[in-house]
Amino acid sequence: xxxxxxxxxxxxxxxxxxxxxxxxxxxxxxxxxxxxxxxxxxxxxxxxxxxxxxxxxxxxxxxxxxxxxxxxxxxxxxxxxxxxxxxxxxxxxxxxxxxxxxxxxxxxxxxxxxxxxxxxxxxxxxxxxxxxxxxxxxxxxxxxxxxxxxxxxxxxxxxxxxxxxxxxxxxxxxxxxxxxxxxxxxxxxxxxxxxxxxxxxxxxxxxxxxxxxxxxxxxxxxxxxxxxxxxxxxxxxxxxxxxxxxxxxxxxxxxxxxxxxxxxxxxxxxxxxxxxxxxxxxxxxxxxxxxxxxxxxxxxxxxxxxxxxxxxxxxxxx
Amino acid sequence: xxxxxxxxxxxxxxxxxxxxxxxxxxxxxxxxxxxxxxxxxxxxxxxxxxxxxxxxxxxxxxxxxxxxxxxxxxxxxxxxxxxxxxxxxxxxxxxxxxxxxxxxxxxxxxxxxxxxxxxxxxxxxxxxxxxxxxxxxxxxxxxxxxxxxxxxxxxxxxxxxxxxxxxxxxxxxxxxxxxxxxxxxxxxxxxxxxxxxxxxxxxxxxxxxxxxxxxxxxxxxxxxxxxxxxxxxx
Amino acid sequence: xxxxxxxxxxxxxxxxxxxxxxxxxxxxxxxxxxxxxxxxxxxxxxxxxxxxxxxxxxxxxxxxxxxxxxxxxxxxxxxxxxxxxxxxxxxxxxxxxxxxxxxxxxxxxxxxxxxxxxxxxxxxxxxxxxxxxxxxxxxxxxxxxxxxxxxxxxxxxxxxxxxxxxxxxxxxxxxxxxxxxxxxxxxxxxxxxxxxxxxxxxxxxxxxxxxxxxxxxxxxxxxxxxxxxxxxxxxxxxxxxxxxxxxxxxxxxxxxxxxxxxxxxxxxxxxxxxxxxxxxxxxxxxxxxxxxxxxxxxx
Numbered sequence: 110x111x112x113x114x115x116x117x118x119x120x121x122x123x124x125x126x127x128x129x130x131x132x133x134x135x136x137x138x139x140x141x142x143x144x145x146x147x148x149x150x151x152x153x154x155x156x157x158x159x160x161x162x163x164x165x166x167x168x169x170x171x172x173x174x175x176x177x178x179x180x181x182x183x184x185x186x187x188x189x190x191x192x193x194x195x196x197x198x199x200x201x202x203x204x205x206x207x208x209x210x211x212x213x214x215x216x217x218x219x220x221x222x223x224x225x226x227x228x229x230x231x232x233x234x235x236x237x238x239x240x241x242x243x244x245x246x247x248x249x250x251x252x253x254x255x256x257x258x259x260x261x262x263x264x265x266x267x268x269x270x271x272x273x274x275x276x277x278x279x280x281x282x283x284x285x286x287x288x289x290x291x292x293x294x295x296x297x298x299x300x301x302x303x304x305x306x307x308x309x310x311x312x313x314x315x316x317x318x319x320x321x322x323x324x325x326x327x328x329x330x331x332x333x334x335x336x337x338x339x340x341x342x343x344x345x346x347x348x349x350x351x352x353x354x355x356x357x358x359x360x361x362x363x364x365x366x367x368x369x370x371x372x373x374x375x376x377x378x379x380x381x382x383x384x385x386x387x388x389x390x391x392x393x394x395x396x397x398x399x400x401x402x403x404x405x406x407x408x409x410x411x412x413x414x415x416x417x418x419x420x421x422x423x424x425x426x427x
Numbered sequence: 428x429x430x431x432x433x434x435x436x437x438x439x440x441x442x443x444x445x446x447x448x449x450x451x452x453x454x455x456x457x458x459x460x461x462x463x464x465x466x467x468x469x470x471x472x473x474x475x476x477x478x479x480x481x482x483x484x485x486x487x488x489x490x491x492x493x494x495x496x497x498x499x500x501x502x503x504x505x506x507x508x509x510x511x512x513x514x515x516x517x518x519x520x521x522x523x524x525x526x527x528x529x530x531x532x533x534x535x536x537x538x539x540x541x542x543x544x545x546x547x548x549x550x551x552x553x554x555x556x557x558x559x560x561x562x563x564x565x566x567x568x569x570x571x572x573x574x575x576x577x578x579x580x581x582x583x584x585x586x587x588x589x590x591x592x593x594x595x596x597x598x599x600x601x602x603x604x605x606x607x608x609x610x611x612x613x614x615x616x617x618x619x620x621x622x623x624x625x626x627x628x629x630x631x632x633x634x635x636x637x638x639x640x641x642x643x644x645x646x647x648x649x650x651x652x653x654x655x656x657x658x659x660x661x
Numbered sequence: 662x663x664x665x666x667x668x669x670x671x672x673x674x675x676x677x678x679x680x681x682x683x684x685x686x687x688x689x690x691x692x693x694x695x696x697x698x699x700x701x702x703x704x705x706x707x708x709x710x711x712x713x714x715x716x717x718x719x720x721x722x723x724x725x726x727x728x729x730x731x732x733x734x735x736x737x738x739x740x741x742x743x744x745x746x747x748x749x750x751x752x753x754x755x756x757x758x759x760x761x762x763x764x765x766x767x768x769x770x771x772x773x774x775x776x777x778x779x780x781x782x783x784x785x786x787x788x789x790x791x792x793x794x795x796x797x798x799x800x801x802x803x804x805x806x807x808x809x810x811x812x813x814x815x816x817x818x819x820x821x822x823x824x825x826x827x828x829x830x831x832x833x834x835x836x837x838x839x840x841x842x843x844x845x846x847x848x849x850x851x852x853x854x855x856x857x858x859x860x861x862x863x864x865x866x867x868x869x870x871x872x873x874x875x876x877x878x879x880x881x882x883x884x885x886x887x888x889x890x891x892x893x894x895x896x897x898x899x900x901x902x903x904x905x906x907x908x909x910x911x912x913x914x915x916x917x918x919x920x921x922x923x924x925x926x927x928x929x930x931x932x933x934x935x936x937x938x939x940x941x942x943x944x945x946x947x948x949x950x951x952x953x954x955x956x957x958x959x960x
Contacts, residue, residue, distance in 0.1 A: 160768070166768055168775075213950045214949060216953075220700075220767070220908070221949060221953070223706065223771055224901075224904055224945070225945065225949065227708075227897065228897060231893060231894065231938060232942040235935045235938045239935040239936070353890075354775070354778065354782065355779065357775070358776055361775065362776075365772065369768075394783070394786060394787040395787055397782075398780055401776045401780025401781070401783060401784075403776070404772065404773065404779065404780075405773055405776045405780065408772050408773040409773070412769075
């Protein structure tokens with residue numbers, strides 16, 4: 110897809126989101142969903158960049174999100190670091206973790222990468238709940254309950270003043286996804302496509318697969334960490350429940366709905382999935398069951414996501 | 428026995444076979460010649476159901492076998508003996524041979540066929556316990572042919588049996604092929620390193636760029652100057 | 662030799678740890694062999710493996726509820742094993758096989774099976790409730806050798822998992838289907854050529870691995886308990902063992918299972934159970950850095 114077309118789809122999506130407060134600005138519940146959509150749009154796009162474009166089968170995206178969230182929360186709660194600085198530091202720390210995880214596994218075959226990154230995810234829960242986490246200030250199984258909201262020059266972005274917070278999130282979300290778009294359309298993105306076609310050929314051109322993979326891993330970890338950190342400050346509390354498979358699969362649904370490697374499909378996927386997930390809430394205990402079944406069905410029946418459907422139609426028209 | 432009509436085969440987007448038609452009658456030995464990479468192997472594989480995208484008619488004993496799964500085709504008595512052998516590397520000679528008789532129609536004859544095959548390849552008889560990956564190229568090739576014979580097939584598609592073999596072994600392969608043909612099996616064979624093979628042929632096809640460029644008896648082939656020069660080395 | 666009271670206590674504790682490592686290790690071996698087999702043959706990466714572990718446990722629990730434990734564990738195994746086979750076979754045919762034609766099918770299989778595990782785990786919670794369930798012990802009583810107490814339960818677990826592995830090994834080497842499974846693992850094209858129905862073998866292998874993990878689930882659940890959300894941890898453990906031993910290497914998986922069983926028992930004893938997952942992960946990372954192909958993998 111051309112970058113013009115990608116930018117158009119992103120512009121329309123974010124444009125529609127931007128005017129939403131004029132219609133539903135006073136419905137707190139809907140505004141909250143919209144803010145969540147904006148946050149997850151970035152995380153899903155990061156995952157798409159890693160998996161769909163760089164071809165790294167990473168299962169660590171939620172883990173990095175949680176690492177970012179906890180880092181920033183601990184910094185501001187335990188060390189009184191100003192929220193903006195804490196968020197940036199959390200991003201840097203998460204990127205560092207991404208490199209540490211990426212170093213041993215990015216040279217290996219797909220299943221190993223999946224295994225190691227998912228291992229990070231699975232290890233994070235006992236670490237945060239156990240003595241190590243408590244010593245660091247994770248609050249153990251209770252979590253962190255009093256995270257201060259983001260504060261810029263005395264102005265706080267919290268759920269108390271939702272509309273400004275919404276626009277701040279929108280700004281963050283747009284900046285992050287534009288960075289992702291730029292990466293996809295840059296020399297990196299081209300290198301990745303070449304690597305996907307033929308790793309040998311690309312390497313003969315001097316494209317070092319490992320170096321690029323590590324760089325993209327660091328970048329997406331940074332962005333994911335920043336969004337995670339912001340999420341923590343917005344919600345005001347964190348717990349290890351985020352590490353249950355539930356959220357992980359929700360994120361996966363976003364990607365499958367949007368279409369893997371069909372950026373900006375992941376953004377659309379995030380909007381659709383977050384909204385649908387809220388609609389599924391009345392199902393109670395069966396919500397997660399339904400979500401799981403949805404993953405299975407969507408993987409089987411919707412190979413390229415909504416973008417695939419849409420592209421097929423527009424190709425047929427052309 | 429086998430009728431291929433207007434066959435087109437593709438690997439991904441690339442078309443490898445273009446409107447290929449050949450026929451092989453019962454008991455015949457048909458030799459397919461042609462430059463490497465022009466689709467001979469693809470034709471044999473298509474017949475045996477080993478190519479994903481194949482259009483056109485493949486009729487065996489009056490039944491359309493195109494799009495049948497390979498195991499069904501093998502069960503009807505057609506077998507493919509691969510140029511690169513495709514053995515089971517960590518299994519012994521005997522285990523490879525026994526798996527050759529996997530299909531239902533071969534099972535009842537497993538014992539008889541094993542005796543016959545070991546008589547045909549005395550070298551394998553001494554090496555029944557040897558692991559396939561430790562065999563020399565020539566022995567592995569014999570094992571591949573032997574495994575093909577274990578399937579109790581009436582119709583053998585043999586792909587370059589002499590590929591990668593030293594000249595002294597080629598003659599051994601040739602005499603084995605002669606014996607197989609004399610036993611009354613129907614054979615479609617791709618082979619061009621053994622000029623004598625023409626002597627065994629009831630019919631000759633030449634494939635160039637995915638199409639049949641010549642078909643005829645061996646006398647006709649010998650009278651074609653172009654063929655003589657290029658493929659028969661005379 | 663006169664040993665002080667403390668030393669004797671320590672030695673006794675150590676014996677307990679080793680016994681626990683051996684019994685758990687034997688069950689892990691069974692799980693890992695199933696997983697390494699299915700990966701070696703079908704190249705499918707099954708993230709729902711741990712949920713099938715619990716499926717075995719819940720099937721046993723349901724059977725006891727329905728029949729009142731008539732015939733003991735013997736009848737449970739007779740009933741649950743074919744059921745697990747059928748479930749595994751059906752799932753492969755319905756969910757994994759259709760993906761095989763796609764270009765990035767291996768990734769799609771991982772995503773699908775992860776969704777499947779979310780589905781299964783939460784279905785267990787919805788149907789059976791979030792609390793753990795326990796199964797009757799397979800054999801009560803204990804063998805006392807001096808100061809050392811050996812529970813018959815542990816002996817049975819060890820004995821049954823080892824016989825399970827030997828039995829599957831026998832099937833693999835002595836039956837036509839078993840040989841066909843090995844043939845597909847060694848050379849898929851060659852297997853097709855000799856007329857082995859590849860799709861059937863894929864589904865059968867998947868089903869066999871489901872049986873192995875379901876059987877493991879019953880064995881371990883009667884010692885500990887059935888907990889609906891434990892699938893993820895079990896799955897990671899099986900995968901770490903498989904990667905540590907070398908993907909697709911059955912012998913490597915066996916060694917790795919006992920090493921990890923022991924490691925887990927020692928870490929749990931010395932530092933507490935919450936550290937076992939961390940220890941496993943560190944082991945996995947170290948293995949991948951030092952020897953990416955695993956203990957016995959061909960690299």
